[in-house]
Amino acid sequence: MDIPLSALFGGIMIGAASIGLLATLGRIAGISGITWGALAEPDRDWRILFIVGLISGGALAHTLFRIPIPAVPDGPVWLIVVAGLFVGIGTRMGSGCTSGHGVCGIGRRSIRSIVATATFMLAGVVTVFIVRHILGAVA
């Protein structure tokens, strides 16, 4: 099997960004937490800057490395709203997402984060299975 280098290097950049934040501000690079905190927590400035960086960083990478912009998914409005609500409620309730639990939490060997990551990965796999192979077969 070929190792997909863009995936590997992209992952290393994500890991380095997380370590950078931990080493400088002493914070976990958990994006659901940072996003919520940028709106609702007292210590907002670094979080707002992180979000600004996130949006500009993606745009910069596409320009700099000439990566084509991926297609944005297409679907009914209710599906977008339901999916967004589930991601919002779930990450807040479970105290983290792919970055906070999956990259930073496992990185500091937190059992809680390993369990959380296994749970949302499994739920994602089950959801895609139902949508593509059960509902998709019916439609």
Next chain:
Amino acid sequence: MRDWPGLLSGLLFGMGLAVSGMTDTAKVQGFLDLTGEWDPDLMFVMGGALLVTLIATPLVLRQRPFFAAAFNLPNSQSIDRRLLVGGALFGTGWGLWGYCPGPAITALAYGSFSTVLFCAAMLIGMWLADKLKVNVSQLDP
């Protein structure tokens, strides 16, 4: 002005998400489609990120952070219903549309209204989760 490392970290994080393919929802759903034509590429995103954090986190935690008095780390270790239900809900939403929070925010730069709508619903969901938590805890004797 000690907050600028937040900007740099966000910048590198966003670049990593775009380079790795995490903002490509077709790729994300292909990765989650274990029983279909499985696309294993995104495993290497997590692999690459964990390679760095697993090695570097213990080293970083030995000293103080450069621009803060102390580390600000979550200290909960409990594996409770909130963690599991929250994880299950998040994973379901992730599978349905293909964005987890980081890629969703990064993809705002692609200028599609559907992504703005997704992010708005996500924020409302976060607000709802906090609201529900408060209400549930008020029910406790």
